[in-house]
Amino acid sequence: MKLIEKLPDKSYRLVCFGIIAGVCLAFLGSIFLDWVVIWGEKIPQTDIGxxxxxxxxxxLMLGATIIIWPVPWEDKGHLVFAWFIKxxxxxxxxxxxxYKYEIDSVGYYFKPMSDDFIDRGFSLDMTEAKHGARRGSWNITTxxxxxxxxxxxxYHALKISFCLAGLVGGYLFYCASKVFLGFADRRLFYAFIFFPSIFFWTSLPGKESIALAFTGLYCYGVISWHKFGKFKYFLMLLAGGILTMYVRVWSGLILFIPLLVIILNIKRNSIIKWMVFPLVIFMIGFTAYKFSNITGIYSTQDLIEKIEFNIEHGRGGSAIKGGGQKLGDLKSVAFELVKNFPKILFRPFPGDVPSAVGLLAGLEGVVLLLMFFRVVYRTRLGELKEPLVLWAMxxxxxxxxxxxxxxxxxGTIVRWRVQILPIFLGLLLYLGRRRQRVAEVSSPGFPVTAGQNSGL
Structure with missing residues (x-):
């Protein structure tokens, strides 16, 4: 009783909502149980029910823990609601x-059940070819x-655990946005959690949920370290970056190289600057070494052959036909890189992937492209000099x-883009915002003062 008396009034609403949500889930589960058995025929489980x-x-158990999460109370109600939907x-x-597609998610569940499975723990080393999986996939299986x-x-409990990782990842990006903006914009909370690709691909067992959570930790650490200069935030971003490498080792290049922009703009404490600079350079070199070992790229010729192989074997389903293209030299590689930038950032478009999920991804691509055009229209080059903007870019x-x-x-591009999609989305929203001077506005959720940028 003493514990209950100490809980804020908002906790009662959360408990009531949780009870109602639990009853709804149980009711729906009992109604659709026969369909669950039919739709789960590809899951290697004898008793799907x-x-x-x-x-x-x-x-229900994971949702109940939200009430004790070390986060602001005003966020918990939104987290409970988002968790219920997810x-x-x-x-x-x-x-x-x-039920309709053969997916990797079931493999993460089924692989440990095979007779030849050996638990090798977590590692950044390349997995032996006989196991048929790279280390990132093996770590997820572990x-x-x-x-x-x-x-x-x-299997469904495993799926729910990955769902929670996706929720935590989206929330960490939202927390990072609060630090960056200086105020809470609740729309970003729902954007980072319910944006179609983020929402869907973090609702399945796989790399996307874990990579999103660790990248969110990294992002929160970067922005907080830049804003406040406390070393604990540098340790946070370092932990997020290293943990993300256990999912995809080349994430170290993606996350640590842009940090150089932040480090070179440090003016408060030059000692800290020269302490962290060698560490970040080491992480970049270490990642490059691991990346070369995994991909087998040790020379320019290796790079060209690897790209030609990827083009040639990118076929079937929603693949872009390669047609045995030969690159020949680095100039051709650079041309291929620039040519594929729009594809990797914005596609698919409606009609590219013939499925319901593909249609949703296509509409998402159109939205991202329109947001990009808005950025081009509203942004001046001088605004791109801001360190955090340069880092995100x-x-x-x-x-x-x-x-x-x-x-x-x-189809694969959409899934892989999830890791950095909140950063890309946040960048498009920030640079595409309306620039206007407004009189002082009093709003609990959106404190804006005169001369401050407002509107996303």
Whole structure:
């Protein structure tokens, strides 16, 4: 009773909403249980009904923990609502996608059950070819193994855990936006969680949820370190960057190279500047070394051959046909890079991927392209000199440079873009905002003063 008396009044509303949400999930689960069994026929589980029950129960348990998360109370209600929607979609609509397509998500669950599986823990080293997976995929599989040690051997419970990682990732990006803007814009909370690609691909077991969470931690650390200069935030961004490398090792290049812009603009404490500079350079070199080992690229000729191989084998489904294209020299590589930039950042468009998910991704691509045109119209070159803007642009451009020469399947591009999509989306919203001087406005959620930029 003493614990209950200490809880703010808002907690009662959260508890009530949680109870109602739990009843709704249980009711819907009982109604659609027969369909769950049918739609789950591709999941290697003998008792899909029990598997689904554990998933729904795990969703309720994880949702209940939000009440004790160390976050502001005004955010908890929105987190509970977002979690209810995310869990509901994962346990209903996503089942149709799992039923229709052969997806990697089931593999992360099924692989540990095979007789030849050996738990090798987490590592950045290349996985042996006989295992048929690179280390990033193996690390995700290891996460699945550890969950099964704790919980019932349930695919749907595993899916719910990855959903939570996606929710945490979106929320961390929202927290980063609050630090950057100096005020809370609740629209960004829902944008970073419910933007179609982010929402869908973080509702399945896979790399996207984990990469989003770790990149969100990195992003929050970068912006907070730049704003406040506290070393704990540098440790936070360092942890986020390193952990993301366990998902895709080349993420170190994407995340650490743009940090040089922030470091070179440090003016408060030159000692800190020259302490962190060698560390970041080391992480860039270490990532480049690991990246070369994984891809087998040690020379210019290796790079050209690798790109030609990717073009040639980017076929089938929503792939872009390569036609055996030969590049020949670095000039051709540079041309291919520039040519593929729009594809990697904005496509697919409606009609590129013939499916319901593809249509949604296509509409998303149109929205991103229109937002980009708005940025071009409203932004002056002088505004791009802001260190955090340069950093965000660096993250997006380095990511695009790496994937523009390796991704030739539009469906895969959408999935891989999730990792940096909140940064790209935030950049488009910030640079595309209305510039206007306004009189002082009094609003609890949107404190704007005269002369301050307003409107996203």
């Amino acid at each position: 029990t598997d689904y029950f554990w998933g729904a129960l795990w969703a 869990a509901l979609i994962a346990l209903s609509v996503v089942l149709l996608y799992e 996460l699945a193994v550890y969950q099964n040690f704790i919980l019932s051997d349930s 660096g993250v997006v451009l380095i990511w695009a440079s790496i994937y523009a020469l390796s991704a030739f399947n539009l």
